[in-house]
Amino acid sequence: MNTEHKLHTIPKRDFALMEKLIIYPLQMLIRSGYFSLEITGAHFVPETGSILYVGNHAGWAPLDNLMGGFAVWQNRTPERFPYVFGHPLVARFQPAQEIMKRIGVLPVDWLHDLNSIPPEVQCLAIMPEGADGNCKPFWEAYQMKEWKTGFVRLAIAR
Secondary structure, three states: OOOOOOOOOOOOOHHHHHHHHHHHHHHHHHHHHOOOOOOOOHHOOOOOOOOOOOOOOOOOOOOOHHHHHHHHHHHOEEEEEEEEEEEEHOOOOOHHHHHHHHHOOEEEEHHHOHHHOOOOOEEEEEOHHHHHHHOOOOHHHHOOOOOOHHHHHHHHOO
16 A cells, blocks of 8 residues: 655745735725624734634635635735635636636645645635535525534644
8 A cells, every 4th residue: 555645736825916816805895894804813823833724614605715814814924824725616617727826726636635735835724514515505605514524634634
């Protein structure tokens, strides 16, 4: 049995692009009153070392994941903005592939071999409901779906 793990390579994140595509639009949505955001406990986010953000998907779009990253960006440093895992269908969308790499979206299939995730990926966000939680109809938006347990293995591996 081969126990060697080939580490994936990650492109350098483009923080200027992340600010333009993620941070600035979210700031505008919050300032306009469309969204409200209250941040508590930011002082618990370590400034260095590994961290795993675990949350549930509130609805159809991954805005919940981005809002969590936004809160970290505002209260720590851009480097602590978590890498996220993207659904395989999104990863196959050719025009978005390069942008996704540059803003820190990792292929979800990397979760099949946790030891292959490079150690420099210290900040990760995962939504244990997975696609079931992200693609639920709007009338189920705040109802939790069953959580998958891979996030526990990811936490132990990190």
